Amino acid sequence: MKILGREDVAAALNGLDPAVLDAVRTAYVLHGQGRSEVPYSGFLRPPGDDGSRIISLPAYLGGPEPVMGLKWISSFPANVERGLQRASSVQILNDLSTGYPTAVLEASQISASRTAASAALASRTLHGARPVRTAGLIGCGTINRRVLDFLVLVHPELRTVTVQDAVPGRAATFAAQLADERPEISFLAGDVDDALRAATVSVATTDSTYWLDLAAHPDRPGHQVILHLSLRDLSTESVLNAYNVVDDIEHVMRERTSLHRAEQEVGHRRFVNAEIATALGQSEEPATEGTIVFSPFGLGILDLAVARTILAAATRDGIGSEAAGFDPGQHRVTAAMAGGTA
Numbered sequence: 001m002k003i004l005g006r007e008d009v010a011a012a013l014n015g016l017d018p019a020v021l022d023a024v025r026t027a028y029v030l031h032g033q034g035r036s037e038v039p040y041s042g043f044l045r046p047p048g049d050d051g052s053r054i055i056s057l058p059a060y061l062g063g064p065e066p067v068m069g070l071k072w073i074s075s076f077p078a079n080v081e082r083g084l085q086r087a088s089s090v091q092i093l094n095d096l097s098t099g100y101p102t103a104v105l106e107a108s109q110i111s112a113s114r115t116a117a118s119a120a121l122a123s124r125t126l127h128g129a130r131p132v133r134t135a136g137l138i139g140c141g142t143i144n145r146r147v148l149d150f151l152v153l154v155h156p157e158l159r160t161v162t163v164q165d166a167v168p169g170r171a172a173t174f175a176a177q178l179a180d181e182r183p184e185i186s187f188l189a190g191d192v193d194d195a196l197r198a199a200t201v202s203v204a205t206t207d208s209t210y211w212l213d214l215a216a217h218p219d220r221p222g223h224q225v226i227l228h229l230s231l232r233d234l235s236t237e238s239v240l241n242a243y244n245v246v247d248d249i250e251h252v253m254r255e256r257t258s259l260h261r262a263e264q265e266v267g268h269r270r271f272v273n274a275e276i277a278t279a280l281g282q283s284e285e286p287a288t289e290g291t292i293v294f295s296p297f298g299l300g301i302l303d304l305a306v307a308r309t310i311l312a313a314a315t316r317d318g319i320g321s322e323a324a325g326f327d328p329g330q331h332r333v334t335a336a337m338a339g340g341t342a
Contacts, residue, residue: 001101001102001103001322001323001326002102002104002314002315002321002322002323003103003104003105004103004104004105004106004314005320006109008106008319008320008321009105009107009314011314011319012310012313012314012319012320013113013313016310016313017149017150017153018153019309019313020113020117021117021120021121021154023117023306023308023309024118027299027304028118028121028277029280029281030063030301031248031299031301032275032277032281033277035061035062036059036060036299037060038059038251038299039058039059041055041056041255041297042055043055050077051077051208052074053074053075054072054073054075055073055075056070056072057073057298057299057300059300060304061305065308066096067093067096067304067305067307067308068093068094068304069092069093069094069303069304070300071089071090071107071111071303072089072090072092073088073089073090073108074087074089075087085108086142087108087111087142088108089106089108089111090104090105090106091103091106091107091110093105093304093307093311100327100328101326103311105311107303108142110310111303112146113146114298114302114303114305114306115143115146115204115229115296115298116143116146116147117150117302119151119202119227119294120147120150120151120155121154121276121280122225122245122279122294123151123225123227123294124154125276125279126225126245126279126285126286126294127223127225128284128285130199130223130285131155131157132155132158132199133155133158133159133199134158134160134162134198134199134200135158135161135162135198135199135200135201135202136161136195136197136201137161137162137163137164137195137201137204138163138164138192138196138202138204138212138233139205140165140171140174141205141206143229144202144204145174147202147204147227147229148182151202155200159184159185159186160186160188160198161178161185161186161187161188161198162188162190162198163175163178163187163188163189164189164190164191166205171189172189174189175187192212192217193217196214196217196219196224199223199224199225200225200227201225201226201227203226204229205233206230207230208233210232211233211235213237213238214238214241214291215238215241220291222289223288224291225292226292226293226294228258228294228295231252231258231297232256232257233258235258236258236261239258239259239261240266241290241291242271242290242293243288243290243292243293244259244274244292245272245274245275245276245279245286245292245293245294246259246274246275246276246295246297247275247276247296247297247298248275248297249269249272249275252296253269254297257295258295273286274286276294
């Protein structure tokens, strides 16, 4: 079995963002064609109500190179205050003929990359041919750092990025770090109203209080794309007044997401206008000058697609290690009958 630890995955990911973006796009298209299996995610919460949880995402992705496996990801928001990453994750890939595990990868980077790639893909698709020169990042964590990497990839015309965070000082630190990495872009620390003046805004926070009422920020541009990655920031009214695009309507209407709350309030799902797979197949952006909200629940097929891409790069470059003993071995009776040893 192939083992890729944190440093292995980071090395394999170096320079791989275009391939990751393509893998995510292909996964969405295959899902839209019904060539995937995505059971509902399972949520495990420790005692108490501090927002901590561990989620299991089993999935199968078809196509020319089918893949099957499980993502096991924890989200413990209190980690951030201790200087630790909020999320940790392990990705398991299984052989399709035997079911035996073939690879285990440290997957927090996979999860962040697939989330960011899906967000950027939605931004490019939903803006169509419109240039995107301004972006806002609400939440200064790992997800939005990776979102920026992919926004730059799909919007090379991007020139100004405004960042915001609820914790004092964090936005200024984040902006300074990003400015060192990308001197061609102007990074500004601002408040929510400043960030929401951008053409594309990525919302990736640990807040689950539905705190963001878009109507309270009237200076937002037309045809603005809101990448609602943390899923529980937008108020019900913000959802109902937007053009809504999701990754999978059945999955996103669960677990108290903003869209789930909106469905419970109005008793229907007609406020969802499209799934991203459908939008990818259209030649023009949505015919609206209003706000477009992309709310991806986060499908396990994306993790499979990105893990497969990373594994191929690692194998090509000799990255990672092999570990024996993770298969159950031979069946004693049938192996003996076939001429093996009992």
